[in-house]
Every structure is written in structure tokens, then in C-alpha cells.
Amino acid sequence: MTIALVAAALLGCQRSALRDAAQPPDPSPLLRGDTTPAAATAGGTGALLSSTGCRLDYRLYRSDSSLWEGLVVLGHGFLRRKEHMHDLARALAARGLTTAALDFCNSRPWDGRHYQNGLDMVRVADAIGARKAVYVGFSAGGLAALVAGRRDPRSLGIVALDLVDARGLGRRLAEGLETPLIGIMGEPTACNARGEAIPIFAASGLGRVRILAGAGHCDFESPTDWRCELVCEGPAGGSPHMRDEVIALTVAAVTELTGARPRPAPLDTPDRAVRLSPGPRR
Numbered sequence: 001m002t003i004a005l006v007a008a009a010l011l012g013c014q015r016s017a018l019r020d021a022a023q024p025p026d027p028s029p030l031l032r033g034d035t036t037p038a039a040a041t042a043g044g045t046g047a048l049l050s051s052t053g054c055r056l057d058y059r060l061y062r063s064d065s066s067l068w069e070g071l072v073v074l075g076h077g078f079l080r081r082k083e084h085m086h087d088l089a090r091a092l093a094a095r096g097l098t099t100a101a102l103d104f105c106n107s108r109p110w111d112g113r114h115y116q117n118g119l120d121m122v123r124v125a126d127a128i129g130a131r132k133a134v135y136v137g138f139s140a141g142g143l144a145a146l147v148a149g150r151r152d153p154r155s156l157g158i159v160a161l162d163l164v165d166a167r168g169l170g171r172r173l174a175e176g177l178e179t180p181l182i183g184i185m186g187e188p189t190a191c192n193a194r195g196e197a198i199p200i201f202a203a204s205g206l207g208r209v210r211i212l213a214g215a216g217h218c219d220f221e222s223p224t225d226w227r228c229e230l231v232c233e234g235p236a237g238g239s240p241h242m243r244d245e246v247i248a249l250t251v252a253a254v255t256e257l258t259g260a261r262p263r264p265a266p267l268d269t270p271d272r273a274v275r276l277s278p279g280p281r282r
Helices: 002-011 017-022 082-094 114-128 140-151 169-174 190-195 198-203 226-233 240-258
Strands: 045-049 055-061 071-075 099-102 133-138 155-161 181-185 207-211
Touching (some): 045 114, 055 082, 055 114, 071 082, 071 114, 082 099, 082 133, 082 240, 114 140, 133 240, 140 155, 140 169, 155 240, 181 198, 181 240, 190 226, 198 207
Parallel strands (some): 071 099, 071 133, 155 181
Antiparallel strands (some): 045 055, 055 099
């Protein structure tokens, strides 16, 4: 418990769980029943309620000319916020891929509630009226994205960034997964559980993963901050160049899944890759 509370303080969980529960949500267009994409303008914000009753805040990113009629739903890491995925969301929108980044309102320092977070990602796609979806998430947000991609029949695939599993949930979800699961991982560190999530991709017949040499955990969110770098990287950790590479690889993976652009070069060919075969079914 003490370790979890210290980590929460360092990683900057800036919103009080009690405040979320006590304050009623503002009457956004989505809460009034307008569930069309026009309910949120480019760069606009919105809110809806999780099935648990807490408020799900999101920001919608899109360009004037969309290449794809679906939605990319983007999840942040444990006790982080949607603002830490801002640069990736902007890059996706610049490629014509409408993107919604949300704040997970159900996570607590002592309980990530990853399955519920995945359901909340689907709830955002429902509210915006997406016809197709790709779910993308960083760290524990990647686990939530895996939940969402498994539960949502509209899903075209999942992109997990430096994925962290919890109690084998990711492995169970990956087994029998019928849509592609693409992973981009950093070097093994304490903050990605020493790369223990890699077997998740082997559990899926459609999974593949690339290990990005030299990447640390904080390189998978942008902008990051000193809290993440202090906990995960040390004072010299983090690289703007590496974060740019992560964004480029993620955009390539998402555009491949959506078919919005010609198929990019396979992710499992550059520097160091892990080629996987399906593991035994359980």
C-alpha cells in the first residue's frame, strides 16, 4: 500500500477520486443525448458517465479531411492523464484519423480497474457514434485497450505501447483474439515489469511485437514529465527523439489497421524484433 501511494504521488494523479464522485458532470452534448461526431468539434472536449457513475472526460482530435470514418480511442498509463498522450493524438489526427483520448476515472492507486477502463474506452466509442474503432493504449492503458478490442465487435485491432499486464488478464484476453494485436515495447525496466507482457503477443495468433532498442517506459507517452522520468528512467532518462520514433511507429501501426493509407513497412523488420508463434491454448 505504501509503495502504491508513493508511486501515485510521483506519477501525478492530479484528480481526486472523491471529487469525481461528488461533483455532478457538466451537461455536455453527449450527456444530453447528442451522440453524433459533430457533438464535439475538432480539438474539443466532452464528458459522459462511466457505467460506475464517475465522469469520463475526453478530448477529440480530428483534421478537416478525415481519411477514415472510424475512431481511434487512446488510453493513458496508470494514474496518468489524457494530456500525456496529446502529441500522439495530434499526430494521428494529422494523418486523417479521428482520435479520442480519455481520462480513466475508475483507477485508484490501490486498484487499476483495468477491465473497467477497457469498457470505458468502448463507451467513448459508443457515445461518439464510431462505426469502426482501433484501440491504442500505453502501459496499463494498453491492457485496457486489449479489453476494449476484445469486447467491441467494431474493433479492427489493438496497438499496445510498452504494455504492462495485471494478474494474467492480458494473456487471457489475447487467447483466441480475432483481430490483430500489435505491440511496441521498450527495453525491460521496472516500469514495464521487465518486459513480462511479451508472451501476451504470442498468445494471440494475430499478435506481433517489436522491441525498440534504447526506449524507456516514459518514451511511450508525450509529453512526459519529471515524475515519470524520476520513477522509471532516472535523471538521464527520456529522449525527445525516441518519443518521436514511438509516435511514428504507432501512427504506422494504426494506419495499417484502418487501411486509411497504403500498408506501411512491417513493424517486425527494423533493428530488434521478436517473432512470435502462438502459444499453447489453455
